[in-house]
Amino acid sequence: GNSVTQMEGPVTLSEEAFLTINCTYTATGYPSLFWYVQYPGEGLQLLLKATKADDKGSNKGFEATYRKETTSFHLEKGSVQVSDSAVYFCALSVYMDAGNMLTFGGGTRLMVKP
Amino acid sequence: DAGITQSPRHKVTETGTPVTLRCHQTENHRYMYWYRQDPGHGLRLIHYSYGVKDTDKGEVSDGYSVSRSKTEDFLLTLESATSSQTSVYFCAISEVGSKTQYFGPGTRLLVL
Numbered sequence: 001g002n003s004v005t006q007m008e009g010p011v012t013l014s015e016e017a018f019l020t021i022n023c024t025y026t027a028t029g030y031p032s033l034f035w036y037v038q039y040p041g042e043g044l045q046l047l048l049k050a051t052k053a054d055d056k057g058s059n060k061g062f063e064a065t066y067r068k069e070t071t072s073f074h075l076e077k078g079s080v081q082v083s084d085s086a087v088y089f090c091a092l093s094v095y096m097d098a099g100n101m102l103t104f105g106g107g108t109r110l111m112v113k114p
Numbered sequence: 115d116a117g118i119t120q121s122p123r124h125k126v127t128e129t130g131t132p133v134t135l136r137c138h139q140t141e142n143h144r145y146m147y148w149y150r151q152d153p154g155h156g157l158r159l160i161h162y163s164y165g166v167k168d169t170d171k172g173e174v175s176d177g178y179s180v181s182r183s184k185t186e187d188f189l190l191t192l193e194s195a196t197s198s199q200t201s202v203y204f205c206a207i208s209e210v211g212s213k214t215q216y217f218g219p220g221t222r223l224l225v226l
Contacts, residue, residue: 004156032213043204044157044217051213089156093213099145099164100213102206104156 002027006090006105013080013112021075021108023064023090031092033057033066033073034102038087047075047088080112117141118218120205126224133192135221137205139185145208146188147215148172148180150201157204163188195225 006023013019025031032051036044048057053068064075073090090105117140127133137146145164149157159172161180169180177199179191192199202222206215 034214036217043219046214046216049214091156093215095213099162099210100208100215101159101162102147102157102215104158106154106156 002031002092002094002103004090004092004103004105006088006108008106009087009109011108011110013110015082015112015114016079017112019075019077019080019084019110021088021090021110023073023075023105025071025073025090025092027071027092027094027103029094031094032100033064034091034093035062035064035073035075036089036091036104038089038107040086044089080110082112082114085110085112118205118207118216120203120218120221122221123219124222126226127195128226129196130194133195133223133225135190135203135223137188137190137218139188139207141207141209141216142185143207143209144185145210145215146182147206147208148178148188148190149204149206150174150199151204151220152201160190160203195223197225199223200225 003026034049035047037047048059050057050066056065062077087107093100121136147162148160158174163169163182205218208215
């Protein structure tokens, strides 16, 4: 079956530090990969996505590259801000008869201190 | 932001009572989904719909039922709520040909 594994948190960083959140996956077929972000008290927002191998998704200074050879989609940001404090979810999507189905990792909480 | 609303946003209920959560969309998207979010588990799919009156089970469907009588509304019912169903419930929508799902703001349910 499909599964997503991401590093457990919380991850605590100082402002302007470099961020990496690891994500690896197992999937049949050719999944699309996503990072969603959840700010306190809110729903999930799409942060970035990549639909095929070697694609790089980017948004708001965050980046992730679809690495088929290592089945990974690690999230990176060069300089985090306090406003980046949130829970980050890695997910994969595969197409089935009834549409695209998302499988999520367990989430990683990021705390950025001033 | 995708036009998705969920109601109620917060609910406290007692074990054994029925509960219905509503998801409403204004995007006319074909696919709708219900997830529950629990610590350490990310989001897990409960049920989904691929059209009016077309629904199917997800990973954690036991104890839940759904209905979709109109494109814009997807209802999740807990027939007899249990404490294990205390969770945050999210609705999501997706359009035909899109790999992306868009999420509602969530409903926080506490079953005492």
